[in-house]
């Protein structure tokens with residue numbers, strides 16, 4: 321089974337933001353990246369997505385993604401950015417169709433997967449923040465890529481829609497390499513298979529959600545939380 325190998329560093333001008341980040345991700349395991357604000361999580365996803373050009377290597381299935389042209393890379397990697405207000409008044413269907421540019425993917429299936437098929441004719445600018453987040457995910461799904469990167473995919477969603485997105489990722493994880501930046505530690509600890517903790521642009525901890533201790537959170541976020549575990553369910557109380 322092909323793996324994604326990441327071994328990179330990145331600087332904005334002279335400011336080192338990612339320093340020797342090295343990890344692997346594979347299908348079947350939902351990988352969550354957590355860490356405090358400014359630790360480099362979004363920058364890491366942007367490097368893998370090809371928006372930023374890091375030093376080092378990003379290899380998937382023997383192919384070095386850093387040196388691929390954008391259209392070739394888009395066949396392999398899709399990226400769901402942090403949600404912002406849509407810039408153009410496309411219909412939902414047209415917006416999701418943008419994802420098919422590189423690979424000619426399935427718009428209808430993508431809309432169905434996120435529950436937006438009924439809204440296909442509506443303008444994207446009329447969606448709620450949560451629905452727009454789902455449209456961003458549908459656009460990435462329509463790309464049909466093997467690797468999917470998501471930057472805080474549940475941040476604008478109510479508990480019901482957040483659960484829908486998590487369920488979708490759990491359904492997709494056997495067919496795609498999925499890497500999600502998550503601020504919601506409860507989602508990360510309860511649904512991810514592996515966790516990477518970033519701090520000051522370095523991986524300071526990695527392991528399974530069951531191994532995340534109060535000390536790990538304290539050392540990364542400088543806050544002393546309580547982690548409660550009941551019948552396999554974990555809750556992080558700040």
Ligand SMILES: Nc1ncnc2c1ncn2[C@@H]1O[C@H](COP(=O)(O)OP(=O)(O)OP(=O)(O)O)[C@@H](O)[C@H]1O
Pocket residue numbers: 332335337355356357358359360361362363364
């Ligand atoms: N375009 C940019 N130019 C210069 N510095 C930047 C730029 N974008 C981000 N940074 C800096 O890089 C560092 C990492 O930012 P990044 O957005 O990757 O962190 P993050 O962990 O995703 O943060 P958050 O959790 O707040 O979204 C921060 O110090 C940030 O100020």
